Amino acid sequence: MVNAAKILSDQRKYFHTGATLSYEFRMEKLKQLKIMLKKYESELFQALKLDLNKSKHEAWTTELGFLHVEIDFAIKHLKQWMNIQRTNQPTTHIGSKSYIHKEPYGNIMIIAPWNYPIQLALAPVVGAIAAGNTVVIKPSEYAVETSKLLKEMIANTFEPKFMTVVQGAIEETEELLRVPFDYIFFTGSSTVGKLIMKKASEHLTPVTLELGGKSPVIVDRHANIKLAAKRIVWGKFTNAGQTCVAPDYLLVHEKVKKQLVRAMKKQVKQFYGKHPLKNKSYIRIVHDRHFQRLKGFLSDGQILYGGAVDAEKLMIEPTLLDQVDWNAPVMKEEIFGPILPIMTFHQLDHVIADLQSREKPLALYYFGRKKKQQQKIIKHTSFGGGCVNDTLYHLANPHLPFGGVGNSGIGAYHGKYGFETFSHSKSILKQNNLFDIPLRYPGGKLTYSIAKRLLS
Structure with missing residues (x-):
């Protein structure tokens, strides 16, 4: 001991x-x-x-x-x-x-x-x-x-x-x-x-x-979809998602969902191959209890991509999970693993209202080209730190503070x-000994009137 x-x-x-x-x-x-x-x-x-x-x-x-x-x-x-x-x-x-x-x-x-x-x-x-x-x-x-x-x-x-x-x-x-x-x-x-x-x-x-917390990544309709997909896949599946600032879930505009999902599937294959569980460099889950917890989340929606597991190696494929809502178990706690739930939105204001009603996340990532929408997200949502048109990269800048709220x-x-x-x-405070201002001391006739003028 x-x-x-x-x-x-x-x-x-x-x-x-x-x-x-x-x-x-x-x-x-x-x-x-x-x-x-x-x-x-x-x-x-x-x-x-x-x-x-x-x-x-x-x-x-x-x-x-x-x-x-x-x-x-x-x-x-x-x-x-x-x-x-x-x-x-x-x-x-x-x-x-x-x-x-x-x-x-x-x-x-x-x-x-x-x-x-x-x-x-x-x-x-x-x-x-x-x-x-x-x-x-x-x-x-x-x-x-x-x-x-x-x-x-x-x-x-x-x-x-x-x-x-x-x-x-x-x-x-x-x-x-x-x-x-x-x-x-x-x-x-x-x-x-x-x-x-x-x-x-x-x-x-x-x-x-x-x-930590549930850090969202938001992809608006005017985002660069190809680049967004690449940076989201990198940020989410680095260290098999076992990163406190990893995108925890995806909110994507309904107009670009199919395009984004298609691009993300392509990026997963490019980063980890067609069979990630056979990739010698793919990260494993730290222990069996965490593995079983993550495995349980796979049934909380429809698997669009991935979903395979290897209990012996403690590995779970990079997984895109569709048909998820706020009431699903996977959305009740930080995932901390290689599973990305996907939800759609129609208006950014609805996303902001949802985020304002939930716990403040450690990070937030917004993908979109319009400065007005970028500023709206930054101004009206509270989070520890984040990126516009990127993920994770803010924490690698030593000039920026890193922490939550x-x-x-x-x-x-x-x-x-x-x-x-x-x-x-x-x-x-270092005080001089050459003179002493009497205003702070009691007893003087003009002390109150002069002090009031100076301090008001």
């Missing part, structure tokens, strides 16, 4: 030495993180292959390459992020100076999921290191090989009093949640996110919750936003 109190105590003592505060220290650790990824690259490819059957191409584009970009971006901008910010002030504060200091929270716990077990464990670490914190990483027990390798890599690269990995399942996570970390960063389901937030509240620990999450990270997530903005 993990001794969470001992781990936190050791990291807290180390943090209080001030070792993590300097620019030089943070820069050194970021560079060590990058060197670590290069050193263990072949082992990481192998672990991701064993856990999820990821090809080198998918492992690089969705995990390792993404991390290199994040680290390089932090290295380039760290000095600027750490600068003390001078602020303006009102006339009542003449003679003083005001600043914002970005200070680290202290001791951070990062709870990572299994679907992108390296990227989603280490991308928050980049921000935590840049902000000057110590880190405890709790990887998912479902990504067995990656979790084991992550522990080995971190142990061989960093001192445990600065960064360490705790393996295990629910029991170990609960033990870690019993101790008062200074910040908790969780990526996973909304159901578990609520439990994490509840436990964090016992210590008034701030949290970032990167959750409402049921899809709290807080954001990536790039500068990761640094800010793990930093407390400490306000400082």
Whole structure:
């Protein structure tokens, strides 16, 4: 059993030495993180292959390459992020100076999921290191090989009093949640996110919750259908749909449905072949319970394409599911797999009204050429982030914050936003000793009348 109190105590003592505060220290650790990824690259490819059957191409584009970009971006901008910010002030504060200091929270716990077990464990670490914190990483027990390798890599690269990995399942996570970390960063389901937030509240620990939800993709009648099909198929079936920002379901204008479905079928064949279950690079479902859950959704509508399964390999073909409505079980929860339900619409206003009545998703994707319709969707629907005429690509831009809203999450990270997530903005006012404005003090005859004039 993990001794969470001992781990936190050791990291807290180390943090209080001030070792993590300097620019030089943070820069050194970021560079060590990058060197670590290069050193263990072949082992990481192998672990991701064993856990999820990821090809080198998918492992690089969705995990390792993404991390290199994040680290390089932090290295380039760290000095600027750490600068003390001078602020303006009102006339009542003449003679003083005001600043914002970005200070680290202290001791951070990062709870990572299994679907992108390296990227989603280490991308928050980049921000935590840049902000000057110590880190405890709790990887998912479902990504067995990656979790084991992550522990080995971190142990061989960093001192445990600065960064360490705790393996295990629910029991170990609960033990870690019993101790008062200074910040908790969780990526996973909304159901578990609520439990994490509840436990964090016992210590008034701030949290970032990167959750999910049913992210829609909308294809309007004026969209570039061929390109929309290509980008939807890529975004939906990457990692076999086990992506928090994957298009969860498709809303397509009735005028272009047949054309879009035909184009999507063609793209599935082009990406994965006529028999995806025989494709050596096709991603498997993480475990049997999740496989059985997804398999059950296949009977919730009419299969237009795909639908074949391999229980031994834990694989489900990229599947297009028609004749689905809002009451179908597949539409009641996030799918998180290679099944795309399709529904049609006649007017975009009806789509907006439907979306407004449901939980806010982590992502939304709109395909259409008309700027007026694009702006209508952006203005009148609430979601964490998204794309116009694309899917997934927004999360690969380190200049953009990535996070949810409402049921899809709290807080954001990536790039500068990761640094800010793990930093407390400490306000400082430096007052002069040369003169003292008497208006704030009681007892003067004109104090009230002058103060009222200045402050109203």
